[in-house]
Amino acid sequence: MEKINLLATISLIVISISLFLSLFLVTVKTEHKLSNRLFAFFLILSAIDISVNLGDLFKIPLNARIFITSIFFLQLPTFYLYILSVCYSDFKLKPRHLIHAIAFLISNLILLPRFYAVSLASKISFLQKSSSMPEIQFNHILLHIQMAIYIIAAFMILRKAKKIYLENYAGASIESLNWLFQFTIALSIFYCVALLKNIFKFTEYPNISEWLKIGLLIFELIIIFWYLFKALNNPSLFRSIDSKLKLVQHIIYEEKKSSPLAVNEKEYNSAILKLQQYMIEEKPFLNPSLTIQDVSVAIEIPVRDLSLLINHKLEQHFYDFVNTYRIENAMDILKDVTKNKVTILEILYDVGFNSKSSFNTAFKKYTGNTPTSYRKSL
Structure with a gap:
């Protein structure tokens, strides 16, 4: 009972x-x-x-x-x-x-x-x-x-x-x-x-x-x-992706199926240079909601080609590619003695991250240290 x-x-x-x-x-x-x-x-x-x-x-x-x-x-x-x-x-x-x-x-x-x-x-x-x-x-x-x-x-x-x-x-x-x-x-x-x-x-x-x-x-x-x-x-946690987007491996398969890829080394290097210059000069990575479509429009390279360039040619996910610039920017701030009173939380938001966990994970993946231990080691 x-x-x-x-x-x-x-x-x-x-x-x-x-x-x-x-x-x-x-x-x-x-x-x-x-x-x-x-x-x-x-x-x-x-x-x-x-x-x-x-x-x-x-x-x-x-x-x-x-x-x-x-x-x-x-x-x-x-x-x-x-x-x-x-x-x-x-x-x-x-x-x-x-x-x-x-x-x-x-x-x-x-x-x-x-x-x-x-x-x-x-x-x-x-x-x-x-x-x-x-x-x-x-x-x-x-x-x-x-x-x-x-x-x-x-x-x-x-x-x-x-x-x-x-x-x-x-x-x-x-x-x-x-x-x-x-x-x-x-x-x-x-x-x-x-x-x-x-x-x-x-x-x-x-x-x-x-x-x-x-x-x-x-x-x-x-x-x-x-x-x-x-x-x-976390009211903003549940954001979605566009289902029309294809995986890079599927894009590569379709390209090979339709016609062999004619790799032009000069065009390839030019596109990489254009992309890197845009990332350094315009700092789009400071936008926490940056997408590959945003970068595509800015540098006038089709999304499909840009996705292949980053995810396949550079062998980096767009997510990691952007976070690399964010971490490098964060490292510059941490090295700056005039900004030693700026908190880790302020830095992560300033460089384009919107959560402490994702910042710590990316920072440790890139440097091998946590942001706090990196700052102390300087």
Whole structure:
């Protein structure tokens, strides 16, 4: 009884917080409305899924209970769409995205003949033999396959988005992608433990399943608070990239496929000189939101050619290329004895960084020291 009360209590807390955060995400004024709405929908689906734990407090019909458990089939597809909306600024929901609801529809349709459409006595009999019923077994296999597909797909999208970002941008979105990667890992662990819970449910140790269920609810609560903390403390964290941008390796492949690259060493050196001169004289790297498109317009070199020049010919991501100039500028300030009272935080903002962590990482990568230890060694 105590375990039931604990489960119901934690479930009510998680449901309340999830619904409150959903309301906040839907009503808050922001440029990222679609992302907020998708994550709000994900939280609402999670709240509905958890509500089945309240069956001992409220009378939930059997049809509703089973339907609620099938909501799980919509959670990962929704989270996948959320990742797409965060990664790509031009992402929009389209009718074709309804394909992600197929597993949910199949899981319910397969239960229609021998559960949803039969008498109460037949329903009870079906549930008593649920572990051996082919419909339940099929749904469990379908759920496992769906989880594997969407988790792998989410990581593939994040990996591609990060590479595109590094080749075309030099702002703070890399932190957003890194955090989203960590968040996806946390959710992957959550769903893997959920699968483990379901396995124990049909073994001789159902009590382990119940305790895992309580642990998952607490873990879900932590994940929600983590997201809320990040979103509120970093309102500019969630910036997106243009999905029309291509990876350099794809551009090179297309170039080779259409016609062999005729490398003109003189043009190549001229373009590099023009780029370096622009970076030194105009200092565009001081702009924390600098993109390869901005540089392309300024020096009148097509984005495609400039991307190949930096990311392929110079063998540097645009992100690292720009940060090199920022770090060199920061080193000049740190060496200047007349500016020894300027704080590290002031310097990082002055040279184009917009976060202490990204500045420290880039500085250590370039010099082998932290900014503070570099200053002390002078």
